Amino acid sequence: GNSVTQMEGPVTLSEEAFLTINCTYTATGYPSLFWYVQYPGEGLQLLLKATKADDKGSNKGFEATYRKETTSFHLEKGSVQVSDSAVYFCALDKAAGNKLTFGGGTRVLVKP
Amino acid sequence: EPEVTQTPSHQVTQMGQEVILRCVPISNHLYFYWYRQILGQKVEFLVSFYNNEISEKSEIFDDQFSVERPDGSNFTLKIRSTKLEDSAMYFCASRGEYEQYFGPGTRLTVT
Numbered sequence: 001g002n003s004v005t006q007m008e009g010p011v012t013l014s015e016e017a018f019l020t021i022n023c024t025y026t027a028t029g030y031p032s033l034f035w036y037v038q039y040p041g042e043g044l045q046l047l048l049k050a051t052k053a054d055d056k057g058s059n060k061g062f063e064a065t066y067r068k069e070t071t072s073f074h075l076e077k078g079s080v081q082v083s084d085s086a087v088y089f090c091a092l093d094k095a096a097g098n099k100l101t102f103g104g105g106t107r108v109l110v111k112p
Numbered sequence: 113e114p115e116v117t118q119t120p121s122h123q124v125t126q127m128g129q130e131v132i133l134r135c136v137p138i139s140n141h142l143y144f145y146w147y148r149q150i151l152g153q154k155v156e157f158l159v160s161f162y163n164n165e166i167s168e169k170s171e172i173f174d175d176q177f178s179v180e181r182p183d184g185s186n187f188t189l190k191i192r193s194t195k196l197e198d199s200a201m202y203f204c205a206s207r208g209e210y211e212q213y214f215g216p217g218t219r220l221t222v223t
Binding site: 032034036042043045046049089091093099100101102103105 | 145147153154155156157160168170203205210211212213214215216217
């Protein structure tokens, strides 16, 4: 079946540091890949997406590139802010209408 | 900007009671979902719904669970006889062209 593996947290960084959260997946075919963010006490918000190999999703300074050869979709941000403190979830779906399969989530804490 | 809404935001119920969680998906979306997140754990798929019927369900979604779209706007999740282990955050989602949009969630506490 499909699965998503994320690096375990928590990840603690200082403001303006570089952030990378690793995500790898197992799926047949060509899934779409997503990063969702969950701020404290809130629901899931779509951060970015990529629907085919070599696509780069980007939003709010975050980027992730769909790498089919390494089955990865690592999330990066060049300079984090305290407001980026949240839990980040990598997810995939196999086809339109299909369920999302989530990774375990990575908690990020940015200190001033 | 359209958004998915859920009510109530927090529901406390006693073990064995029935609960209904309500969601209003984004109006032109056709696929609807329920997920749950037990505190500190990953988000788990429960059920997907399309064209007025269940299109997929997980092993968690047993006979105690049911979903309904009673009218053109609401999408509900019913748990017939709640158990302690049903305590979780329940998220509704609806799907646009590529991505699913999530509601803010209902925190269900079973005592």
